[in-house]
Amino acid sequence: MNREDTQADSARDGTASPGELSTKPELDLDQFLPYRLNSLADRISQALAQLYEERYQLNIAQWRVLAWLSHCDELTAKKVCTYTNMDKARVSRAIQALEERGLITRTPSPRDQRLHDLHLTAAGQAMLAELIPEAQAWEAELVATLTAGEYRDLLNVMRKLERQLERIG
Amino acid sequence: MNREDTQADSARDGTASPGELSTKPELDLDQFLPYRLNSLADRISQALAQLYEERYQLNIAQWRVLAWLSHCDELTAKKVCTYTNMDKARVSRAIQALEERGLITRTPSPRDQRLHDLHLTAAGQAMLAELIPEAQAWEAELVATLTAGEYRDLLNVMRKLERQLERIG
DNA sequence: GACAACTAGTTTCAACAGCAACTATGCTCC
């Protein structure tokens, strides 16, 4: 409940080791949330990316497109961009690669010729039927040490941070 | 306390919406911790990177080297690599750039000619004296909505995840 | 003390991401 020993405090006085002159600001990256969070997310991402890459030759962008396709029947490149916060060029190339491999189809929308409707092929479905349970199993193992409460609270705090992030830009 | 509504459960039966046939595995990325975490960390990182970049012309790698230098008197490229988990090529380039800008010095260690001791110059110190408080203020604002307990628990859970990550590779 | 094995750091190279320019289509408003 008290925050005396958190980074918020050291942010105020700028000291990390006692006895240090406070005229020399230090930053302990291990106590700096943006760094810690990024470091953790990076390592998780990289571990998973290895799974996608080695066993299915998918990079992260391609994997994300497939994941969204797994539960969206109407999907376009634009939607993928907004959902995943990826650059449209990156999405475009991911879609191209997936189409060339025959995992998805890409047909101009009859309603609006600028849009292309994306759909999984049978091969794409089959690959996801293998890949998704593996990814979920991996995640389950990752969070296995967390209690249900910890897991719920983590998601909660992340939501709070996301909201605050939007507020402060 | 119950986990019925967490992703761990949907990982088990593979359904996201009720009534769905369980033969079609879906993955809701919004409920998938690796993705959520990465997405959040990315946005935080990018927001901060903008601060470094716009006002100080530093990229993330350079900033990390400086941050470590702010509280390590004896630092080498190798140490930066292990501390920050960055590739040694990336670290090498960051150090090169910082040296060219006169923010750090890089002298061969008298003990071992392969190593290079890194030190902040006066200019580097001065820049950090400005930059670090700004970064800490930004972080303080980011976590301002969290209670002390939430903040502490977040760090705790992150530590747990890190440990588990090492275990499962 | 020389040869092999190792380590710190740099450089080269290929892949990729992101920006910006571009094409093609659709929309609005006079």
Next chain:
DNA sequence: GGAGCATAGTTGCTGTTGAAACTAGTTGTC
């Protein structure tokens, strides 16, 4: 209905990154 603007998606270009090859210096072994 056509001029101007907006939108979806593609492509060219540039900079960054990471893997691997490479250099230079060190340690261990005989």
